[in-house]
Amino acid sequence: MPLSTSSSRARGRLARLPVILAAVFCAFVLAESGIWNNAWWLTFLARYAGHDSDMDPAWVTASVRLLPRDNPDPPIVLLGSSQVREGLDAGSLEASLGGRRCLNLGLSGGSPTDMLAVLADLDARAPRRSLVIGLSPQMFDREPKSPFVRFRDMPMIARTCPWGDGKAPDMARMLVAASFCNLSPTLRHKDSIVELIDNLEGRLPEALAFRLPPFERFKSMNEHFLSEEAFMRRVVELKADEIGEEREWMGVQGAAFLRLLRAESGRGNPVLLFDFPMRLGSDGIFHGPLESFYWDFLKEGDGIPGVAVAEPGAFAGLDVRFFADVSHMNASGRRAMTLRLSELLNRQGL
Amino acid sequence: MLFNTLDFWLFFAAVLLGCLALRPSWRNPLLLAASLFFYGCWDWRFVGLLLFTGLCDWILAQAIARDAPLGRGRRWVVLCLTINLGVLSVFKYFNFFIGSANALLERLGMSPLGAHMEVVLPVGVSFYTFQSISYIMDVYRGRIAPCRSLPDYMLFVCLFPQLVAGPIMRATILLPQVQRPRRIRWTSVYSGLSLAAWGLFKKMVIADNLAVIVEKHFSGVGDPGPGGIHAGVLAFAFQVYCDFSGYSDIARGTARALGFRLIRNFRFPYLAPSITDFWRRWHISLSTWLRDYLYIPLGGNRGGPWRTARNLFLTMLLGGLWHGAAWTYVLWGAFHGLLLALERPFRGRALHATLHEASSPAQKALWLGRVLLTFHLVGLGWIFFRCENIVGLGPMLMGYLSPLGWLGLHHAAELTALIAPLMIIEFLQYRFGREDLAALLPAPARAAAGLVAIYAFIIFARFESNAFIYFQF
Numbered sequence: 001m002p003l004s005t006s007s008s009r010a011r012g013r014l015a016r017l018p019v020i021l022a023a024v025f026c027a028f029v030l031a032e033s034g035i036w037n038n039a040w041w042l043t044f045l046a047r048y049a050g051h052d053s054d055m056d057p058a059w060v061t062a063s064v065r066l067l068p069r070d071n072p073d074p075p076i077v078l079l080g081s082s083q084v085r086e087g088l089d090a091g092s093l094e095a096s097l098g099g100r101r102c103l104n105l106g107l108s109g110g111s112p113t114d115m116l117a118v119l120a121d122l123d124a125r126a127p128r129r130s131l132v133i134g135l136s137p138q139m140f141d142r143e144p145k146s147p148f149v150r151f152r153d154m155p156m157i158a159r160t161c162p163w164g165d166g167k168a169p170d171m172a173r174m175l176v177a178a179s180f181c182n183l184s185p186t187l188r189h190k191d192s193i194v195e196l197i198d199n200l201e202g203r204l205p206e207a208l209a210f211r212l213p214p215f216e217r218f219k220s221m222n223e224h225f226l227s228e229e230a231f232m233r234r235v236v237e238l239k240a241d242e243i244g245e246e247r248e249w250m251g252v253q254g255a256a257f258l259r260l261l262r263a264e265s266g267r268g269n270p271v272l273l274f275d276f277p278m279r280l281g282s283d284g285i286f287h288g289p290l291e292s293f294y295w296d297f298l299k300e301g302d303g304i305p306g307v308a309v310a311e312p313g314a315f316a317g318l319d320v321r322f323f324a325d326v327s328h329m330n331a332s333g334r335r336a337m338t339l340r341l342s343e344l345l346n347r348q349g350l
Numbered sequence: 351m352l353f354n355t356l357d358f359w360l361f362f363a364a365v366l367l368g369c370l371a372l373r374p375s376w377r378n379p380l381l382l383a384a385s386l387f388f389y390g391c392w393d394w395r396f397v398g399l400l401l402f403t404g405l406c407d408w409i410l411a412q413a414i415a416r417d418a419p420l421g422r423g424r425r426w427v428v429l430c431l432t433i434n435l436g437v438l439s440v441f442k443y444f445n446f447f448i449g450s451a452n453a454l455l456e457r458l459g460m461s462p463l464g465a466h467m468e469v470v471l472p473v474g475v476s477f478y479t480f481q482s483i484s485y486i487m488d489v490y491r492g493r494i495a496p497c498r499s500l501p502d503y504m505l506f507v508c509l510f511p512q513l514v515a516g517p518i519m520r521a522t523i524l525l526p527q528v529q530r531p532r533r534i535r536w537t538s539v540y541s542g543l544s545l546a547a548w549g550l551f552k553k554m555v556i557a558d559n560l561a562v563i564v565e566k567h568f569s570g571v572g573d574p575g576p577g578g579i580h581a582g583v584l585a586f587a588f589q590v591y592c593d594f595s596g597y598s599d600i601a602r603g604t605a606r607a608l609g610f611r612l613i614r615n616f617r618f619p620y621l622a623p624s625i626t627d628f629w630r631r632w633h634i635s636l637s638t639w640l641r642d643y644l645y646i647p648l649g650g651n652r653g654g655p656w657r658t659a660r661n662l663f664l665t666m667l668l669g670g671l672w673h674g675a676a677w678t679y680v681l682w683g684a685f686h687g688l689l690l691a692l693e694r695p696f697r698g699r700a701l702h703a704t705l706h707e708a709s710s711p712a713q714k715a716l717w718l719g720r721v722l723l724t725f726h727l728v729g730l731g732w733i734f735f736r737c738e739n740i741v742g743l744g745p746m747l748m749g750y751l752s753p754l755g756w757l758g759l760h761h762a763a764e765l766t767a768l769i770a771p772l773m774i775i776e777f778l779q780y781r782f783g784r785e786d787l788a789a790l791l792p793a794p795a796r797a798a799a800g801l802v803a804i805y806a807f808i809i810f811a812r813f814e815s816n817a818f819i820y821f822q823f
Contacts, residue, residue: 019793020800023794023797177356186805190808190809194810
């Protein structure tokens, strides 16, 4: 609220000002810490996160912070985009791997910079972990998201992001916004909280009492798949969308991905990379520099100690009826994909 | 560079730090450069237009001051008004009048004029034109000496907090502040930034969230019945208030932090018990400008009730047209002019009484009844203001006037959640007669209130950089 000036009372207020500002600051820091380490709140978030992309920051925070600190068995962490989120069932995988904890942290529009942020959060709870990363070319041309940029990755992003062609103000804005998100977890989760309020409209009392069933993290809960005609139409649309794309984020995402692999390798954490399958007939959607950049990266990753790339045939030949659309699995596809991954993990001894 | 963007606050921080670091004599050049940069961020081409009209006004003001005692100042005033209103007409009204003429000619079966200009409206042109005109008229009337320093005059016109949407400052108030060395006090910085923060809260938390509801109902997506229309109008009444008063608070706050005092543009307008009182509380810098430079020169209340009514009506009609080049704004102005003219014969102390003057419960109830009636009449006017064209007015007006509108209470929860905090704070400010309510609280309560405000802002503010409604004028 505004305060008036002048007069001796104003001077008196000024004298109290640092105390009030310090009190507000301390209260804010304490509140932030209290809220974002509160088990009830984190459980609530995890339960009602659902699959909306705005809920991703909340899902990651809740999933990671609810991990027990002293877990002797390193968890398996599934990373990637919505293909991973939709295509792999962490619960089934956990069961098929003898109860070893699995976390599916695949994010909508996920990219290597997002993964770096997820791993930074995981450092406190699970410094020892096995990573399974499902990749696709488009992940390497995505703008970093402010809630998923951590302070420690900012210099790398600042060095590699596209500052030219009049984009400097946008880049600066993105980095400043990310800095604010680092300073306040509530700000980082702002979109998640707003989405949660919208999703729970009229059902909040039930949700607060945990009487409302948890929201499903998978978007595709049935066996729906596209007809051949609809699929071909979608492929044509996607190919048209890709024409003229500037591919300006390849530098940032490439650097982020290498940083991730080297960091995990340096810690002795095993990493398994695999090209996440798309429905048969999707070839050629991502063409030109992005496609070659992507495959070069997979090759480069393969050369880093502790990093393995799944054999090309590991996920080949998946039935077209397993795909809800061009790249995302439906329920039966998820079952098939999870089964194949568990077999692969057993073969790799991960 | 909108006030509700990160860019502006980084810019403002740099300017404030620069002013704090520099000697007072260097502050005006820095502020002028910063103001031109700020304006140039919209469109560099219009900086030239701003400088051109500013230079013309500055030169002509010297001529007016020189020749006015000799009785020859009038021609310079006419020239000055021609330049300023000419620029305004070309950029803002040319297409409107040509379009209206063409529509009329087509109806009469005649061929249209065909002239149409592809022009972009220079942001803030209505505001700085009126500010310049007030300066010229005050010089002509001998109320103020012409400014001898061109940079000082340009800073008076261009000072960035008030450049694009007011308050429309009088030279008698702002120019002396520009000309004298200013000390920047920490108390001013703190109180200015607090005021700006409250303005940002009003804009980004209340107005921008109400905008979603308003859009839904005015675009026909929401409940098309009277209840939905009532909800949409109510939401718009508070949206436009929070949007514009939020802007004004940010302007006043940032100016205060830089050592300037801008006038208060809003004074609890929705607690006005009459339309006359509403206009004493709403967009005060414009309503007083219209009173001093249009209504009074037209004759004011001299010349009997009919002439007074005519002058009121014409003033408000032109005031409506000032807002935008569209018939809906003209109708909005005409509606208010009509209300003012109708209210005029019943004017008296009771009509403008404040809550403080009401001593008995019956008087308080009467005051409340008048406030509610005034609010609903103003709300009716907002329909003209908000509708994009005349075609859309009919159903909205019918819906709003329908007694069934009160059945739309199922929309109330959403609206109340957004409006209630504002209403409580504003009512307390009004009741205690001070803007700085927080100063009444003990330090722990202020800290707690600050914490709640921070969380409300983080969670509910919309960071999409929505433009302020009045920027289009």
